[in-house]
């Protein structure tokens with residue numbers, strides 16, 4: 300039996316009448332840019348995450364760009380980020396006028412190492428962009444402590460971690476600002492592109508509402524150019540339908556992750572890290588395969604029809620786009636090695652135990668033949 304990496308069809312089938320009704324309501328309202336459906340979802344997500352304001356935007360990438368724009372970066376200002384994330388992070392730093400500075404990760408959690416962050420701070424550093432990779436919250440207490448000591452802002456990127464918790468608090472409420480994406484592979488997913496910025500600060504929220512419409516202020520005045528980062532009300536209405544289900548979906552993923560961990564125990568793969576007081580949201584379930592075994596395992600899974608993908612095959616400091624920053628192989632060894640060893644395998648809310656057994660069986664077969 301083939302098992303896809305992600306299958307949302309069951310989830311959508313179950314809620315299709317609600318989704319259709321929401322879609323029709325927005326179209327019939329005639330209010331197709333921002334308006335009450337976006338405001339409603341912003342209110343609901345703010346309540347869910349325990350923050351004062353949510354500002355709906357066009358994507359997760361634009362959310363980071365808009366969040367960084369509130370810092371008014373000056374030429375040469377630096378933002379520290381992990382090299383082991385998607386392209387949208389470093390790219391947003393550049394779009395907001397800053398310079399990305401890469402700090403290495405902790406190999407067990409895949410997230411920024413707070414000591415590595417501290418080691419790259421200079422007088423030009425303004426912020427730390429903390430990506431909760433795969434759904435596992437970063438070591439926020441340590442990152443916030445480093446940031447406080449150096450007067451920096453911490454922006455959480457919660458794209459993969461909506462529904463995750465850190466010491467009793469929802470991800471998205473831990474940094475000075477937070478961003479998220481509702482890209483269709485995320486656990487709380489739109490039917491297209493959408494994102495949001497979260498903040499407790501009234502002035503920052505007001506600024507963000509201006510930034511998402513070209514930086515416009517009262518009287519058709521623009522002080523700083525920004526962009527068109529508006530959230531689509533159709534996406535907002537669909538997300539309002541889905542949000543009440545999020546905790547249940549995360550719980551199902553956690554149950555599947557627990558079962559995967561047990562089933563993989565006898566095999567030579569490292570399963571994701573988890574810790575007390577941390578609620579991993581398992582947007583992705585990512586194994587680490589050491590000793591050069593990742594690529595052969597991948598080919599075996601492909602041949603068996605088992606969905607798999609490498610998030611991410613190349614660290615950002617080794618991307619040609621950032622060569623001018625001086626990143627060389629060997630400078631961030633944990634991120635570099637991790638890119639060669641990670642493999643994400645099927646994980647979705649409606650995954651059955653039979654599908655899970657099929658995935659584990661295929662991995663077991665690979666090691667038996669090895």
Ligand SMILES: Cc1ncc(COP(=O)(O)O)c(C=O)c1O
Nearest residue numbers: 358359360385387458480481482
């Ligand atoms: C595969 C992938 N695409 C895109 C994004 C960024 O989000 P968006 O597409 O909403 O800008 C991420 C962020 O985690 C990602 O992992």
